[in-house]
Amino acid sequence: MNQPENRDEEPFLGSTPPREEVRTDLPNAARMYDYYLGGSTNFAADREAAEAGSAAVPHAREYAQANRAFLQRAVTFLAENGVDQFLDLGSGIPTVGNVHEVARQSNPRARVAYVDHEPVAVAHAQRLLGELSGVTMTLADIRSPEEVLSAPGVSGLLDFDRPVGLLAVAVLPFVPDQDEAREMLATYRGACAPGSHFVLSHISALSATPQQVAAAEEVMARTPTPVRWRPPHEIEELLAGFSVVDPGLVPLPRWRPEAPVTEDEVNIANAYGAVGRLDG
Template sequence: MKEPSELSGVDVDRPNAARMYDYYLGGSANFEVDRVAAEAGKAAMPDAVTYARSNRAFLGRAVRYLCSVGVDQFLDLGSGIPTVGNVHEIAQEANPRARVAYVDIEPVAVAHGRRLLAGVDGVTTTQADIRDPASVLSAPGVADLLDFDRPVAVLAVAILPFVTDDAEAAALVAAYRQACVPGSYLVISHIAQLAASREQVAEAEQVMARTPTPVVWRSADRIAPLFNGYALVPPGLLPAPQWRPDGPVEAEHIARANAYAGVGLLR
């Protein structure tokens, strides 16, 4: 990891959600300011690491499922900093011709992605704000790689909490849906109050309010409308560890993940 002075255009004075998430996952693409904020997040929400890792595990299961039903194009919104088990690794293991367009606004995430993916066929990394679908969809790394006349899986894993207005979040998802043809999919995971107390939720939101990307926790009945226009794939929208698990899951772990997840099929 370069020192802050070597990274042009990177804000190292304020903690960043992507770099905090990287820290929770055990990565090294983070700075002291991120680690301090992440530890504050853990103090407010002791299950923060469980949440991050449960999201990552769900992403892997969802991608493997999509490959099993023939999906070979993926648009990963808010993809974050590359770490073990990236979408392209999972997808191209199942289908070497699979194509993956990563999109993130964070310069460190994009820089790491481009360095990691140099020379990898069928994969791009684009720096763009996912809240501007027109810019994302027209970016060369997306438009020149993905064929939207064929099914595309839009991945919105642990990213929609950063779109704090419910109407804006719904409109955002709808814009990506409208770019896709029937047979496409939407994958969502979203932070939710399961094991967390109201006080922990409030304190965790306060920690993130000190970053450029505040978050909102949503209940299942506020997450479900984000799938409007899609048919939920069984087993539906439920706590992330329960979505097609690889094996038995302890009840305590289900709650401590503090996240709902689901996959929708565009009819």
């Protein structure tokens, strides 16, 4: 890809503010996640569904918090290993400690392209980001990789001839078909240069019972974004084509923790995570 000159002088490259009607009467996964993280960009329907999810699986907030902490550790790891541009798939609503904030602690010139298909998340992010150089927010469905990769906020910002940090944190449960998820990721992987990294986290039963998993999936089936909890061997399949770095695919709190973690903290997170590297 040919990079534009004087990139720091460029205007914001995200998509234009979405014009479609925002349904605030239907719960939405991005806004529910925002609620679990203590955010304010959510509505009554989101809060009601989030509380129903907590009733089905008692540690939904801990799951969201474990994902956010894992994202921050993984982005720091990538940035410290020379990755200076990131594609955040299904980024959701920006909160404190988001990707560009974390990456720029290691490299102030790091570039981040956020992508989400939820209009409220995108509009809110665009207002927060404004004209911030080197950061974009694009309205697109990650299940259409060609659309994402060709979007101005992605193709105009990131140089795919150089290593990219591809992030899929807590988003692949919303692509419930295993074959579709694998094919989608293969397209993204094919667009990345050697040295790129893939950051993956996924909900999976650790402390949750089969009955709780079924109840949680039923809650999300009543929203526009049904989910699938995957067992570890199916999550591992989504890492195909990448060399998984130590410590491998592990429960989220056990991925390079900054402090000792308890078995209870591990189990209530109900999620696995890994980072893979694309070799030449």
